[in-house]
Amino acid sequence: xxxxxxxxxxxxxxxxxxxxxxxxxxxxxxxxxxxxxxxxxxxxxxxxxxxxxxxxxxxxxxxxxxxxxxxxxxxxxxxxxxxxxxxxxxxxxxxxxxxxxxxxxxxxxxxxxxxxxxxxxxxxxxxxxxxxxxxxxxxxxxxxxxxxxxxxxxxxxxxxxxxxxxxxxxxxxxxxxxxxxxxxxxxxxxxxxxxxxxxxxxxxxxxxxxxxxxxx
Numbered sequence: 289x290x291x292x293x294x295x296x297x298x299x300x301x302x303x304x305x306x307x308x309x310x311x312x313x314x315x316x317x318x319x320x321x322x323x324x325x326x327x328x329x330x331x332x333x334x335x336x337x338x339x340x341x342x343x344x345x346x347x348x349x350x351x352x353x354x355x356x357x358x359x360x361x362x363x364x365x366x367x368x369x370x371x372x373x374x375x376x377x378x379x380x381x382x383x384x385x386x387x388x389x390x391x392x393x394x395x396x397x398x399x400x401x402x403x404x405x406x407x408x409x410x411x412x413x414x415x416x417x418x419x420x421x422x423x424x425x426x427x428x429x430x431x432x433x434x435x436x437x438x439x440x441x442x443x444x445x446x447x448x449x450x451x452x453x454x455x456x457x458x459x460x461x462x463x464x465x466x467x468x469x470x471x472x473x474x475x476x477x478x479x480x481x482x483x484x485x486x487x488x489x490x491x492x493x494x495x496x497x498x499x500x501x502x503x504x
Contacts, residue, residue, distance in 0.1 A: 335503075336367040342472070342499030344381065346491030355490035357383040361497070363410065367504060371414040379406040379426075385490055393441030402432040404487055418463065422474055424456040428487045452485030454478045456495060462504075473498050 346357035365375020381404035388400035460474030
């Protein structure tokens with residue numbers, strides 16, 4: 289009976305002895321206990337911001353005139369998913385059209401010069417690792433010279449302002465040059481070319497752009 293009581297006492301004491309073997313940290317948690325994974329960050333993540341700039345170039349002509357167009361378009365955006373990006377931009381574009389005006393008295397030809405300021409919103413979707421689709425809605429603010437001629441054939445140079453939208457759709461190619469930067473080439477077409485004022489009419493409504501994007 290004496291031994292039976294001793295064995296029962298050891299059995300009851302064993303769980304307490306086993307728990308006493310755990311080594312605790314100063315915070316009171318056992319060493320070796322796995323910590324719960326921290327929850328993923330929700331909401332805005334600055335690491336998903338993208339920004340950069342592009343150059344546009346357009347050449348065209350016909351009907352006795354020729355045109356040259358060049359522009360710059362800085363932008364900023366956000367990677368909503370790994371493939372889908374969207375953002376805003378602000379561009380400046382210069383366009384010169386040779387032989388746009390003719391003096392009826394002398395037959396002399398004069399160029400037209402256009403200055404565009406273009407705020408925009410854009411979206412880009414990567415369909416493959418290096419190929420993407422792009423859409424961009426612009427509102428073009430244009431300042432330009434319009435020549436007129438008086439009865440004596442003298443040039444009357446007037447500056448005018450007009451505005452209008454353009455919707456550019458197309459795609460391009462992206463070549464990574466570092467972990468967080470890529471070189472891009474895109475070809476876009478203005479599908480609103482019949483909406484009245486059209487800033488891309490002298491380049492056959494095609495826009496070629498190259499640029500650098502940081503963060504993608």
